[in-house]
Amino acid sequence: MPVEHRDDQFEDRLGAALRNAGGAFDADRAALVAGGESRGRRLRMRRRTAVVSGAAAIALVGVGGALVAPWGGDGTGQRAVGAGGTTVGPGDASSTPTPTAAPSPVSGAQLLSTLKELLPEGKYSEELARGTNSERGPSVYAVYDDGKGASALAVGFNRFEPGSVQARQATECPDSAFTPYDDCTRTTLPGGALLKIVKGYEYPDRRVDTKMWTATLLTADGASVSVTEWNAAAQKGSPISRPEPPMSSSQLKTFVTDPAWLRVVNAIPPDPATETPSAPSQTPGVDSGSIVATLTDLLPNHLVVVAKSGEGTEFGYVVVDDGKGKSFVQINVQPNMGDVEGELFGAGSGAVTLPDGIKVVVRQGAGDDKGKGLVMRTADAIWPDGLRVVVSAFNSASQITGPTRENPALTLDQLKAIATDSKWPGLLPPPPN
Known part of the structure; x- marks a missing residue:
């Protein structure tokens, strides 16, 4: 029966x-909301909820x-x-x-x-x-x-x-x-x-x-x-x-x-x-093509892009190579994230406030929980208007394969410069009428 x-x-x-x-559907919400990091899978950190969507297909x-x-x-x-x-x-x-x-x-x-x-x-x-x-x-x-x-x-x-x-x-x-x-x-x-x-x-x-x-x-x-x-x-x-x-x-x-x-x-x-039709979000998501193009433009000149993500919104990635091995670089660009600012950039987070009001946190740690030896470096930034940019680099060609090099191709300072660049606010589409 x-x-x-x-x-x-x-x-x-x-x-x-x-x-x-x-x-990847059972997202670790604490990790995504508090840390803004992805371990072994593509993430899309959304306001009031966290959705891991790498395998949604x-x-x-x-x-x-x-x-x-x-x-x-x-x-x-x-x-x-x-x-x-x-x-x-x-x-x-x-x-x-x-x-x-x-x-x-x-x-x-x-x-x-x-x-x-x-x-x-x-x-x-x-x-x-x-x-x-x-x-x-x-x-x-x-x-x-x-x-x-x-x-x-x-x-x-x-x-x-x-x-x-x-x-x-x-x-x-x-x-x-x-x-x-x-x-x-x-x-x-x-x-x-x-x-x-x-x-x-x-x-x-x-x-x-x-x-x-x-x-x-x-x-x-x-x-x-x-x-x-x-x-x-x-x-x-x-x-x-x-x-x-x-x-x-x-x-x-x-x-x-x-x-x-x-x-x-x-x-x-x-x-x-x-x-019941839901109310539209205050600001539509940023097109992934624009995100990847901007990320590519902000990369150091010695890095060659050998692969990149496809269509989508708010998320993108590139795989770069400087002659020392491939390195996976992912980025999330999310408007209207001010309601989690206190959790992500508050006391004890290590956040630094820049002269223009942007708060940024940098961190380095294990890039996976399977003992493969992956290293992940991350810069997480939020603008005064709630725009959040999170960019991470790995010492591997993807988040599911082993290391291809000792360290990621980007330093923490380089990731910080990318995450806080003034080009990101310009990607936001106008809010719906």
Whole structure:
């Protein structure tokens, strides 16, 4: 029998799967807010909250925190769950029209039944599920064995505003500077849906080679289904039970595009929090392209940029080389951070106030907590108007690989000069009308 969302074990399992799928979703808020540092992953330090988003393209936080993830099988079935929705076959995941009547709820038992119908015959254990009426949103988890070894599997459901940052991130391949993977494909299907398949690993630092493969479907109208499979019976702390997860890329595609799953998304009750438009932030985020361009311009002339980050806001990075080895340099540029000034730059922080009112703290310490020998140097500055600039340099080419040199390519004084440069306020876009 399936266990609905109130089961503590279910919450622990899916919570762990959600954190592990991205490798970085359970942010150390104390470290991010008080120290403004990232250890082993990209960070985006936001006012009143901290979000680690380096692997956001792998795991999706859905309606009520539902997990979006995949498992194994050949996905040959074409089953329907609940009422409403549109018929979508493999390779033809089109937009899901708004139903004329409220669709029937889908129970956890129905989700588990659909899962088993879509997978080849096998043995199941640790079956856990919650339906569409759950406050935390629908999700399914099971350990599946097709005779070739046990595999932990999870499926989750989501809905995004079409064209939003969250929708874009859901279908982007992860940045290899933060998330190692063997392969990532991104395909546009008939009807405008996007399908992303990532063949990656459970641990960003690859300390154990547990594989984690994920397929994410996003329709043109924002409905999302994601499936995750591992080559072990549990996400973490379990021995590898098979060479690879059970489903191949083509099987993942067939499985995640089955119309039964989109009908589950349609049956999720509207979230009142998303129905009420939120007030716009006082100042929009700074474009990552402008951040990287400015950072590059402020680097010492002897440093050559050999890699840089892609699209986004408030965050960017470059990889530089001075002939002595590559060095990873990351930066966050965040407006309206005055409400955390006392925590980050108050008494005991070591902050120095410059003549123009900018407060700045510099520090050096371990760049990871895995004993790899990474060194991180950081300069953290805040302007009188609340603009915060945090720039860090590592003695490695990324935050998930070992040292490439003895020390970072930038000194603390050089980082301080970059963080307090007068060019940063000029990047802020005008506040919305």
